[in-house]
Amino acid sequence: MRIVRFEESGRNAYGALGDDGEEIREIHGPPFSGIRFTGSRFQLSAVRLLAPALPSKIVAVGLNYKDHASEMGKKIPEEPLIFIKSPSALNHPGGDVVYPRSSQRVDYEAELAVVIGRTAKDVGERDAKSVILGYTCINDVTARDLQVKDGLFARAKGFDTFAPLGPWIETEIDPTALRVRCLVNGETKQDGNTKEMAASVYRLVEFVSHVMTLFPGDVIATGTPPGVGPVKVGDVMTVDVEGIGALTNRVVAQ
Numbered sequence: 001m002r003i004v005r006f007e008e009s010g011r012n013a014y015g016a017l018g019d020d021g022e023e024i025r026e027i028h029g030p031p032f033s034g035i036r037f038t039g040s041r042f043q044l045s046a047v048r049l050l051a052p053a054l055p056s057k058i059v060a061v062g063l064n065y066k067d068h069a070s071e072m073g074k075k076i077p078e079e080p081l082i083f084i085k086s087p088s089a090l091n092h093p094g095g096d097v098v099y100p101r102s103s104q105r106v107d108y109e110a111e112l113a114v115v116i117g118r119t120a121k122d123v124g125e126r127d128a129k130s131v132i133l134g135y136t137c138i139n140d141v142t143a144r145d146l147q148v149k150d151g152l153f154a155r156a157k158g159f160d161t162f163a164p165l166g167p168w169i170e171t172e173i174d175p176t177a178l179r180v181r182c183l184v185n186g187e188t189k190q191d192g193n194t195k196e197m198a199a200s201v202y203r204l205v206e207f208v209s210h211v212m213t214l215f216p217g218d219v220i221a222t223g224t225p226p227g228v229g230p231v232k233v234g235d236v237m238t239v240d241v242e243g244i245g246a247l248t249n250r251v252v253a254q
Contacts, residue, residue, distance in 0.1 A: 002245075003031050003134065003169040005054075006047040017044065017168055030054075031169075032117055032133065032216035049093045051165040052136055053115050055219045058085040058163055059208050060111075060140055062153070064197050064223025071226050080199045080207045085140065085221065086158040093166035096252040099233050100159050103143035106251070108231055109224035110182035110190050110239040113138035114201055115169050120214040128205035131214070134171035137239040137247040138221045139164045139182075144230070164239070164249045165219065175201040179242035180225055184235050192225020199223075 002017040004024060014031055015024035024047065026040040062081040063069040069076050091097065099106050117133030140157060141164070147156035175194055182190035194200075199207065204220055214220075231237060231251050239247040 001035070001171045003052060003171065004167070005050040005052045006042070007050055008042055008047045012050060015042070030217065049167055051090050051092050052167070052169045053165065053217045053219055055087055055090070055217050056215050057087060057212075058089070058138075058219045058221060059083075059212075059214075060085045060157065060221040061199070061204060061223040064199055065192060065225045066196065066198060067192075067226035068224055068228065071228070076198045080204055082208060082211070083153040083157070085163050086154075088160055089158055089163035091161045091164040091249065093164070093247055093249075095161065095164060095249055097139075097141055097164065097237070097249045098159070098161045098254050099251055100143060101254045103146055105143065105145040105230050107142045107144045107228050108182050108184065108189065108237045108239075109140035109142055109228050110180050110241075111138050111140055111221045111224050112175060112178060112180055112194055112201070112241050113165060114175070114205065114220040114222060116214045116216055116218040116220070118216055120205065120209045123206055123209040125202045125206040128202035131205065131209075132201075133216070134169040135173055135175055135241070135244060136166055136169050137241045137244055138219065139237060139239045139247060139249065140221050140224060164247055166247050167245050170244045173243045178244075181240045182227070183238040183240065184231060186236075189229055190225050190227035192227075194222070196225065197223060
């Protein structure tokens with residue numbers, strides 16, 4: 001099932017996208033306690049898609065692909081390297097990414113995102129699948145020069161609009177071998193596969209849930225493959241994850 005969050009006639013709602021990819025069946029409330037349909041139906045072309053989850057936190061993972069670690073001049077950490085990306089950075093499918101005046105280099109980072117489906121604390125790797133609602137695309141947009149300057153991630157990755165998420169949550173997919181790409185103005189810049197991750201999706205859920213409680217709607221961004229690079233105002237970034245879909249956002253000036 002593909003779960004969407006959308007805006008229609010000034011209100012926000014959740015729905016399930018049909019197999020035809022055109023019709024949305026509205027569901028009652030957030031999808032974390034089961035799916036119940038309201039009976040209302042909408043055409044995808046007639047609504048505005050929103051970020052499909054409203055996380056209390058976005059837990060991101062650094063250096064989780066060996067080749068990306070190498071291009072950054074780093075080694076794969078002994079344990080997952082996690083950081084928090086501000087929830088206020090959340091952005092929608094098609095939303096503009098604002099290039100901050102304080103930065104001279106903003107990078108794309110295509111990633112598979114995990115959406116948590118129920119409260120999770122101290123979950124074992126073998127049980128991690130049971131707390132996952134599904135998967136979507138995320139662009140971990142980064143002000144790279146500020147990351148280097150600060151030596152920390154909070155400012156560089158926390159600007160408003162720096163976490164585009166979507167276009168929907170795919171609930172029926174195996175995350176272990178998915179192609180992850182980023183295209184800029186239609187040109188492929190990143191092309192990796194989740195099978196190359198140092199820590200698997202299920203290992204990440206285990207690790208993070210032993211550090212902090214994960215709540216329904218929380219997001220884990222699982223790291224980016226090699227090929228990260230800068231964008232400029234006017235560029236169009238597309239994160240494409242196999243079996244899920246494409247998340248497209250334009251870069252605009254502040």
